[in-house]
Structure formats: structure tokens, C-alpha cells
Amino acid sequence: MGTPLPRDPIADARLNWERHGWSDVAAPMAAITAIMRTQQILLGRIEAVLKPFGLTFARYELLALLSFARSGALPMNKASALLQVHPTSVTNAVDRLQDAGLVIRSPHPTDGRTTLIELTSDGRALAKRATAVLNSEVFGQSGFGDQDVDQLIRILGTFRRNAGDFSG
Amino acid sequence: MGTPLPRDPIADARLNWERHGWSDVAAPMAAITAIMRTQQILLGRIEAVLKPFGLTFARYELLALLSFARSGALPMNKASALLQVHPTSVTNAVDRLQDAGLVIRSPHPTDGRTTLIELTSDGRALAKRATAVLNSEVFGQSGFGDQDVDQLIRILGTFRRNAGDFSG
DNA sequence: TCCAAACCCTTGGATGTCCTAGTATATTGC
DNA sequence: GCAATATACTAGGACATCCAAGGGTTTGGA
Numbered sequence: 001m002g003t004p005l006p007r008d009p010i011a012d013a014r015l016n017w018e019r020h021g022w023s024d025v026a027a028p029m030a031a032i033t034a035i036m037r038t039q040q041i042l043l044g045r046i047e048a049v050l051k052p053f054g055l056t057f058a059r060y061e062l063l064a065l066l067s068f069a070r071s072g073a074l075p076m077n078k079a080s081a082l083l084q085v086h087p088t089s090v091t092n093a094v095d096r097l098q099d100a101g102l103v104i105r106s107p108h109p110t111d112g113r114t115t116l117i118e119l120t121s122d123g124r125a126l127a128k129r130a131t132a133v134l135n136s137e138v139f140g141q142s143g144f145g146d147q148d149v150d151q152l153i154r155i156l157g158t159f160r161r162n163a164g165d166f167s168g
Numbered sequence: 169m170g171t172p173l174p175r176d177p178i179a180d181a182r183l184n185w186e187r188h189g190w191s192d193v194a195a196p197m198a199a200i201t202a203i204m205r206t207q208q209i210l211l212g213r214i215e216a217v218l219k220p221f222g223l224t225f226a227r228y229e230l231l232a233l234l235s236f237a238r239s240g241a242l243p244m245n246k247a248s249a250l251l252q253v254h255p256t257s258v259t260n261a262v263d264r265l266q267d268a269g270l271v272i273r274s275p276h277p278t279d280g281r282t283t284l285i286e287l288t289s290d291g292r293a294l295a296k297r298a299t300a301v302l303n304s305e306v307f308g309q310s311g312f313g314d315q316d317v318d319q320l321i322r323i324l325g326t327f328r329r330n331a332g333d334f335s336g
Numbered sequence: 337t338c339c340a341a342a343c344c345c346t347t348g349g350a351t352g353t354c355c356t357a358g359t360a361t362a363t364t365g366c
Numbered sequence: 367g368c369a370a371t372a373t374a375c376t377a378g379g380a381c382a383t384c385c386a387a388g389g390g391t392t393t394g395g396a
Contacts, residue, residue: 005334008325009250016236022299025307031317032210032310034324037252039207040383041331042200047384058352068184077374082177084205086354091376093352113361113374131190139193142200143330148323149199155316156202157176162311163209166173208353215354226382245344254384259346261382281344281391342393351383363372 010034042138049137053130054100058085060134062093063102063119063127072119075108079117084165102126178202210306217305221298222268226253228302230261231270231295234287241286243276252333270294 010033017026046057055063061083066072076094080087094117097103102123108114119127144152160166178201185194214225223231229251234240244262248255262285265271270291276282287295312320328334 004332007336008334022303025303027317028310028312029307031312031320034321035207038324038327039203089353135190135193139197142196143327144196144199149195151319152199153202156206159206159311164172166176168175257383
């Protein structure tokens with residue numbers, strides 16, 4: 001992403017939609033496209049911050065989730081549900097975190113089908129350090145105004161509930 | 169995704185952040201996480217709609233971009249800049265679209281370094297059909313209220329400009 | 337003129353996501 | 367108690383994204 005474009009490509013796409021007679025959906029198209037692009041930008045920032053720790057966002061999310069669990073351990077299926085990703089994605093992340101010595105797999109005490117993911121002390125320490133940098137470098141400099149943050153949380157929260165993410 | 173979770177995992181994460189003394193960045197953390205999740209949901213809907221056409225979102229975006237170019241052709245580097253993805257991603261998408269007979273590569277008339285991507289008539293027709301379904305099935309049923317759509321476009325537009333996406 | 341720097345595209349490698357089985361373990365129902 | 371169904375995890379494959387490197391083409395300054 002070298003030089004900024006002279007024009008906003010999403011605004012241009014919206015104009016194209018309107019010119020082709022799709023005015024009724026041009027605005028939501030622009031909003032959705034903007035969400036996709038914003039996610040891409042934010043993910044880039046996050047991954048850049050995590051790279052020195054040898055972490056990706058997917059692995060960090062799992063580490064952070066475990067660090068908030070009282071016991072520091074969670075069943076794989078629970079992690080999959082909470083992170084809202086496919087079970088195979090969790091398998092993938094655990095494989096790599098385990099190779100790095102940040103988590104270990106252990107059998108569930110009563111259910112032979114289930115595998116527990118457990119944070120090692122290294123894993124806990126790394127999660128803490130990575131979170132500190134993420135907080136200061138990304139979340140603390142999001143570029144969103146306080147009011148806009150509230151709006152985003154409200155709008156996207158409603159969307160996610162309607163999409164069936166949660167019922168609360 | 170199976171059953172909705174009983175609680176909003178992002179709201180829970182925000183509470184965890186506050187409990188750990190990171191209240192100052194808890195809200196932006198929640199907003200950013202919500203953007204990531206919303207993107208995931210929307211991408212899932214879009215890919216589901218495009219699948220019957222043999223398209224992915226990345227390929228559709230390229231097809232749509234070409235269909236709006238007067239000549240139906242664009243240099244690869246221009247497409248990369250407008251779609252805001254890495255050049256190798258465009259190479260990948262063009263490879264597959266070309267295999268499907270939807271675009272062809274042609275040499276640039278004056279610059280030997282540049283390759284033009286050109287829409288075939290099949291490609292143009294498919295883009296049209298896919299856009300129609302995307303408009304009715306996704307953009308027309310986004311789940312965002314009209315006011316919220318405007319808010320998203322404003323908030324994310326400001327963010328993208330500040331992030332250096334465009335200067336206009 | 338000529339060569340170094342800049343630019344364009346592709347190849348190869350690493351990650352992540354999802355989907356479709358396939359294997360192992362639990363639970364249910366008869 | 368045993369068979370049928372459901373659940374949990376993993377293996378393999380398809381795609382997409384990025385980065386690093388390499389080979390060809392242009393451009394621009396010495």
C-alpha cells in the first residue's frame with residue numbers, strides 16, 4: 001500500500017452501483033466493503049505488532065482466551081465456539097502454539113473425546129507481554145473517536161446478535 | 169455456526185480487559201474485535217452466494233472492477249492498487265479466472281513490463297449475474313439500518329483516510 | 337550512450353480459514 | 367446390553383493473503 005490513492009475506491013464503487021441502477025443497495029454495499037477493508041487494515045497493524053513475539057492474531061486470540069480462563073485451560077471445542085472459528089482452525093493454532101511451547105494438550109479427565117488446551121507459564125508470560133504492546137500500539141491508537149467507538153460497538157453488536165452470534 | 173452463544177464473547181472480552189486494569193483501551197478493543205467478527209460473518213454470506221457461480225469474493229471483486237472499466241481491461245498493478253491487495257494476490261486470482269475463461273492476459277501496448285487483464289464476454293456476463301444475486305441476497309439484506317449504514321460509511325471512511333488508503 | 341535504480345509480474349514458501357471425510361469416544365434408545 | 371446416533375478432534379485439500387526473491391523492461395542520471 002504505497003501511496004494513497006487520489007480517490008476513495010469504495011466511494012467510486014458506490015457511484016458505479018448508482019450509475020448502474022442499483023441505488024437501493026449502493027449504500028449498504030459501500031458500508032460492507034468498507035468493513036472488509038477496515039478489517040484488512042486493522043489485521044495488518046495487529047500482525048505487525050505480534051510478529052516480534054512470533055505470534056499471529058489467530059494464535060494470540062487463543063492465548064488471550066486461555067489466559068482469561070481461571071484454570072488456564074479450555075476444551076478445544078469450547079475455544080472454537082468462543083473464538084467463533086472452525087474447529088480445524090483451532091487444531092492448527094494449537095499445533096503451532098504447542099510447537100512453540102506456549103500451550104500443551106492434555107486429556108479431559110472425564111470425556112475421552114475431549115482435549116484440553118492448557119497454557120504453559122511461557123505461554124502466560126508471552127500473552128501478557130503481547131497484550132501490553134497491542135494495547136498501547138493498536139487499541140490505544142485505533143484512530144476512532146470515542147463516540148465512534150461507541151457507535152461501532154452498538155451497530156456491530158446489533159448486527160452480530162441478529163446474525164445469530166449470541167442470544168444475550 | 170451452531171447454536172448462538174448465551175453471552176456476547178466480545179462484551180465478555182471487554183469486561184476482562186476492564187478487570188485487568190486496561191479500561192482505557194477496552195472499548196476500542198471491543199470495537200476492533202467486533203469489526204473482525206463482522207467481516208467474518210459478511211464474508212461467509214458473500215462466499216456462500218458466489219459459490220454457485222464458481223467464484224470467490226477475491227475473484228468477484230476483480231471481475232466487478234474490470235466490468236466497470238470502460239475498456240473492460242486494466243493493468244495488473246492498477247487492479248492491485250484499486251483492490252488494495254498484494255500484487256501476488258492479483259496474480260493468483262487472474263490465474264484462476266483465466267483458467268475459467270473469464271479473463272485473458274494481454275501484453276500492454278507500450279510498456280513491456282505491464283500485463284493487461286481483459287474481461288471476456290463470459291466474464292462480463294458472469295459478473296452481471298453474480299452482482300444481481302449479491303445485491304438481492306447480501307447487500308439488500310445487510311441487517312444494518314439506513315442510519316447505521318450512513319454511520320458506518322462515515323466512521324470507516326474517516327478511518328481509512330487516516331490510515332492512508334486515499335487522500336481525496 | 338550506458339549502467340544502475342525503479343518498476344512489474346511470477347514463483348515458492350508460510351499462515352490461516354473452511355470443508356469433507358475418517359477415527360475414536362459418549363450417549364441414547366430399544 | 368448393544369446398536370444407532372451424536373460429539374470431538376484430526377488429516378487432507380482448496381483458496382486467499384502476505385513476504386522474499388528472481389528475471390525482464392524502462393527510466394534517468396553520469
